[in-house]
Amino acid sequence: xxxxxxxxxxxxxxxxxxxxxxxxxxxxxxxxxxxxxxxxxxxxxxxxxxxxxxxxxxxxxxxxxxxxxxxxxxxxxxxxxxxxxxxxxxxxxxxxxxxxxxxxxxxxxxxxxxxxxxxxxxxxxxxxxxxxxxxxxxxxxxxxxxxxxxxxxxxxxxxxxxxxxxxxxxxxxxxxxxxxxxxxxxxxxxxxxxxxxxxxxxxxxxxxxxxxxxxxxxxxxxxxxxxxxxxxxxxxxxxxxxxxxxxxxxxxxxxxxxxxxxxxxxxxxxxxxxxxxxxxxxxxxxxxx
Numbered sequence: 276x277x278x279x280x281x282x283x284x285x286x287x288x289x290x291x292x293x294x295x296x297x298x299x300x301x302x303x304x305x306x307x308x309x310x311x312x313x314x315x316x317x318x319x320x321x322x323x324x325x326x327x328x329x330x331x332x333x334x335x336x337x338x339x340x341x342x343x344x345x346x347x348x349x350x351x352x353x354x355x356x357x358x359x360x361x362x363x364x365x366x367x368x369x370x371x372x373x374x375x376x377x378x379x380x381x382x383x384x385x386x387x388x389x390x391x392x393x394x395x396x397x398x399x400x401x402x403x404x405x406x407x408x409x410x411x412x413x414x415x416x417x418x419x420x421x422x423x424x425x426x427x428x429x430x431x432x433x434x435x436x437x438x439x440x441x442x443x444x445x446x447x448x449x450x451x452x453x454x455x456x457x458x459x460x461x462x463x464x465x466x467x468x469x470x471x472x473x474x475x476x477x478x479x480x481x482x483x484x485x486x487x488x489x490x491x492x493x494x495x496x497x498x499x500x501x502x503x504x505x506x507x508x509x510x511x512x513x514x515x516x517x518x519x520x521x522x523x524x525x526x527x528x529x530x531x532x533x534x535x536x537x538x539x540x541x542x543x544x545x546x547x548x549x550x551x552x553x554x555x556x557x558x559x560x561x562x563x564x
Contacts, residue, residue, distance in 0.1 A: 296453055297372040298477040298516060300497075301421060301428035302485055304447030308493040314423050315497030315534045316370055317517050318349075318359065325530040327351065329548045332531060334555055338562040339397075345561035346396045349531065349544065357389040364561040365400035366537040368423045374455035375474070377417025377434045388414045388433060402427050409438050417460075419451040425538035432457050448485065452478035477505065480513060497534040498543055498552055517547060 299316030307313055331352040338345045344365060348358035362368045371388050391412055399405055405422040409431040418433040432439045432455040439457045443449035452474035484500055485492050501516045517529035534543040540557040 296474050296477055296518075298450070298452045298474075298481050299370065299372070299421060300448065300450040300481045300485055301423050301443075302448045302489070302492045303426070303428065306445065306448040306485065306489040306492055308490055311493070311536060311538055312423060312425055312428060313492060313494050313497055313534065313536055314368060314370075314421070314428065315494075315501055316360075316372075316532065317501065317529050318372070318531050318533070319518060319529050322528050325528045325548065328530045329546055332546050332549070334542065334544055334553075336557065336560040338560075342397070342563055344397065344400070345557075345563040346393075347542070347555075347557055347560070348393060348396070349533065356393055357387070358392055359389055360533050361392055361396040362535060362537065362540065362542060362557060363396045363400070364540065364557070364563055366425045366540055367396065367400055367402070367405075368535050368537050369396055369405075369420065370533070371418050371420040371433075372451070373453050374417040374419045374432060374451075374460075375453050377432065377455050377460045388412075388416065388418050388420065392420075400424075402429060405431070406440060409433075410440060412438055417455065419453070419455055421449075421451070423535070423537055430456075432460070434460070445482070445486075448482070448489075450478050450482050450485075452481075454478075477516075480505075481516070484513060494534045494536050494541070494543060498545075501532045501534065501545070502552075 297317050297319045301314040303312035304310050333350060333352050334347060335350050335355060336347045344363045346361060346363040349360040350358050360370045369392050371392060401424045402422045413435055414433050415435060420431045420433055422429060428449055429443060430441045430449060430451055432441060441457060454474050505516055505518060529547055532545045542555045542557060543552050544555060545552045
């Protein structure tokens with residue numbers, strides 16, 4: 276336990292002020308228009324990371340010769356083996372973000388989840404399949420990993436020593452910020468304090484907005500929500516999601532945003548500092564079934 280605490284202290288020193296505060300939500304069934312499954316998410320990190328993606332961010336499509344599945348990932352130009360957002364031709368979508376209240380190991384020999392994700396999206400077709408695979412995966416970082424397909428979504432809370440499969444908190448809706456929800460994790464909610472202070476309200480904001488008129492929840496509602504700045508005049512606003520001009524003293528900026536409809540293999544992607552939403556119909560680009 277002592278070496279784990281020392282690793283956590285080193286983690287905080289290394290990340291410094293780069294306390295990212297991503298947020299995301301999946302809704303389907305009684306919580307969506309016509310019962311279809313939709314997801315929406317912010318990918319937040321440091322300003323340097325945002326600027327890097329603004330210059331070189333791409334959505335990559337791969338159709339490997341002889342493979343059963345095609346797949347696609349959000350990445351930087353030239354990057355094909357690491358991603359935290361991915362969808363394949365079976366309609367499986369996977370995304371992940373940090374869970375700051377889960378112990379992580381800076382010097383672990385575990386693979387990063389960004390590498391795992393590319394392998395998972397290459398090989399698996401549904402959340403049911405992930406349910407068998409994810410409990411056997413560990414990572415050097417504490418993470419919230421969402422798996423979604425045309426019929427269901429769930430989060431897997433990943434640590435160095437164990438992965439917990441969770442059930443949707445609202446039946447047909449599930450959401451996370453940068454805090455894991457399973458009560459077995461060893462770090463308190465208040466760690467690090469700045470993430471807890473703003474991460475909780477971001478999730479609460481997301482959930483409250485999509486609990487209102489749930490039959491109107493679709494990709495357009497996700498994009499409208501994601502397109503509105505979270506803090507205005509230093510106050511948290513309902514129906515809003517992203518950081519463009521951060522005045523809170525935190526090095527957390529929205530690098531990109533994604534909305535999806537897995538049943539139609541559609542992705543809507545936006546880099547807020549680069550331009551408007553781009554609709555990507557992956558069926559036009561996937562050549563493997």
